[in-house]
Amino acid sequence: MEQQTLPNYWPSVMVGALIIGLILSVLGIISQYMLISSEPVGSSFTLPQAIQTFSCLAGAIGGFFAVRHYATENEITFPIGKGAVIGFFTGVVGVIISTVISLIWQFVIDPELDDAVYEWAIRNLEVQNLPQQQMDMAMNFIPEPGSMTTLLWGIGFGIVVLGVLNLLSGIIGAKVFAKEEDEF
Amino acid sequence: MEEVTNQDGQIELDNHYISKPLPFVEKNGFPHWLMALVWVLVAFVGFNIVGAIVGGIGAVLTAPDLTDVQAIMTSLAENVNVLFWANTAGQVLVMALGTLLIVKLSAARGERKQFLRLQLSKNVWQVTGITTVLIVAVFPTVTFLGWLNSFVPAPDFMVEMQESMMEMITKFLKSDNALIMGIIHIGFVPAICEEIMYRGYIQRSLEKSGGIWMAILVSGFIFGAYHLQITNILPLAFLGIILAYVTYISDSLIPAMVAHLINNGGQVIASSFYPEMLEQTITPETEMPWVLILLSIIVSSALVYLLYRMKPNHEA
Numbered sequence: 001m002e003q004q005t006l007p008n009y010w011p012s013v014m015v016g017a018l019i020i021g022l023i024l025s026v027l028g029i030i031s032q033y034m035l036i037s038s039e040p041v042g043s044s045f046t047l048p049q050a051i052q053t054f055s056c057l058a059g060a061i062g063g064f065f066a067v068r069h070y071a072t073e074n075e076i077t078f079p080i081g082k083g084a085v086i087g088f089f090t091g092v093v094g095v096i097i098s099t100v101i102s103l104i105w106q107f108v109i110d111p112e113l114d115d116a117v118y119e120w121a122i123r124n125l126e127v128q129n130l131p132q133q134q135m136d137m138a139m140n141f142i143p144e145p146g147s148m149t150t151l152l153w154g155i156g157f158g159i160v161v162l163g164v165l166n167l168l169s170g171i172i173g174a175k176v177f178a179k180e181e182d183e184f
Numbered sequence: 185m186e187e188v189t190n191q192d193g194q195i196e197l198d199n200h201y202i203s204k205p206l207p208f209v210e211k212n213g214f215p216h217w218l219m220a221l222v223w224v225l226v227a228f229v230g231f232n233i234v235g236a237i238v239g240g241i242g243a244v245l246t247a248p249d250l251t252d253v254q255a256i257m258t259s260l261a262e263n264v265n266v267l268f269w270a271n272t273a274g275q276v277l278v279m280a281l282g283t284l285l286i287v288k289l290s291a292a293r294g295e296r297k298q299f300l301r302l303q304l305s306k307n308v309w310q311v312t313g314i315t316t317v318l319i320v321a322v323f324p325t326v327t328f329l330g331w332l333n334s335f336v337p338a339p340d341f342m343v344e345m346q347e348s349m350m351e352m353i354t355k356f357l358k359s360d361n362a363l364i365m366g367i368i369h370i371g372f373v374p375a376i377c378e379e380i381m382y383r384g385y386i387q388r389s390l391e392k393s394g395g396i397w398m399a400i401l402v403s404g405f406i407f408g409a410y411h412l413q414i415t416n417i418l419p420l421a422f423l424g425i426i427l428a429y430v431t432y433i434s435d436s437l438i439p440a441m442v443a444h445l446i447n448n449g450g451q452v453i454a455s456s457f458y459p460e461m462l463e464q465t466i467t468p469e470t471e472m473p474w475v476l477i478l479l480s481i482i483v484s485s486a487l488v489y490l491l492y493r494m495k496p497n498h499e500a
Contacts, residue, residue, distance in 0.1 A: 079213030
């Protein structure tokens with residue numbers, strides 16, 4: 001089998017990762033402001049949380065764009081596995097970029113936002129009138145603002161979810177943009 | 185028509201060479217490490233889905249009132265064997281059978297057993313014998329690593345999750361037929377299913393991408409992390425590395441399966457004779473048997489070196 005040396009894919013990964021980073025952080029910050037300006041009604045799924053879920057899904061397009069960029073910039077074909085790798089790394093780097101933007105926002109631009117979100121989540125639990133035992137259990141699952149554990153869990157969870165979603169979109173991207181020509 | 189495989193791995197048919205069919209992974213340019221990573225994640229989700237389904241069926245069969253969520257939860261807490269059957273179903277269906285299916289993507293027909301190291305090798309029984317001693321000798325070192333791990337702060341919900349898991353195991357091991365069922369659910373099932381997945385598929389896939397030492401370390405760490413016990417991650421990862429190492433030395437899953445069975449089954453047997461050990465937890469204040477730990481490190485290192493010498497390539 002003829003071996004083809006493929007060009008460096010990291011510039012394309014960075015393009016896709018920037019797209020993801022911006023989508024996640026912008027939608028994430030907007031949804032947090034929407035959340036704290038709303039009145040807690042005890043619902044476990046609110047519109048801002050729906051936006052956050054949507055941003056997670058929208059963040060899956062990064063792998064697709066990274067593969068498109070890689071294929072068109074270099075005018076090459078490559079197997080879908082290469083698209084999967086590009087997509088996966090795009091998701092991982094995208095989560096790191098989004099985390100950095102969120103940290104800058106949290107510590108430099110609006111240091112009170114995280115505390116406000118935490119207080120909102122507590123008030124949202126209180127209006128549910130849960131028994132104390134369930135209340136205590138539910139409180140454990142509310143991420144504490146500024147804690148290292150919360151940050152690391154967020155990064156870990158984000159890398160797993162967005163890594164896999166972008167891996168899939170990278171495969172689709174490779175199918176669409178880097179299809180190998182039929183051999184005769 | 186006579187078929188002969190030549191030295192280059194090509195199949196010769198009446199003096200015509202044809203290439204062996206490549207597995208899906210290699211044909212489509214997927215790196216093996218990515219397949220390993222994806223399978224770890226998919227298996228994790230699949231394991232929990234199967235567990236939830238079997239647990240749900242168990243709840244339906246045992247709960248007196250299916251309209252009362254609290255009654256269902258109480259019933260499950262009282263019938264912990266349902267949860268162990270759920271765990272066993274997840275292990276068998278996802279970790280073992282799922283891995284046997286997924287390996288079809290990574291290895292060509294005829295090479296799958298060898299890929300998973302589901303085979304006997306020349307030194308398998310000697311390695312199994314020494315591994316049996318090693319897994320006992322290493323126990324104080326594992327305890328020491330558990331003590332070191334106790335200094336690492338863990339989030340409250342993880343600690344609570346682990347405590348409730350321990351409560352469940354304790355309750356199960358104090359129930360009727362605990363010894364036999366415990367050896368099946370905690371001993372045999374993980375020894376076979378987890379070994380097929382971690383030391384079989386994950387280790388081999390990582391080895392193909394980054395070499396054997398990276399594969400041993402990373403698959404060991406994944407094994408430790410997969411149990412979702414932050415307060416135990418260090419000893420579990422260490423055990424994973426030992427099991428990965430003996431698998432590499434023997435080129436077979438047998439020694440790791442036997443060692444896994446001895447480790448898990450041994451704890452079930454010990455706890456049935458000394459139930460008080462189930463209540464013991466390691467904290468930073470726990471007194472460590474330092475002399476025993478030192479002895480364990482020396483003996484284990486010697487055994488690891490002895491195993492290293494048994495690898496056919498190192499004999500000369």
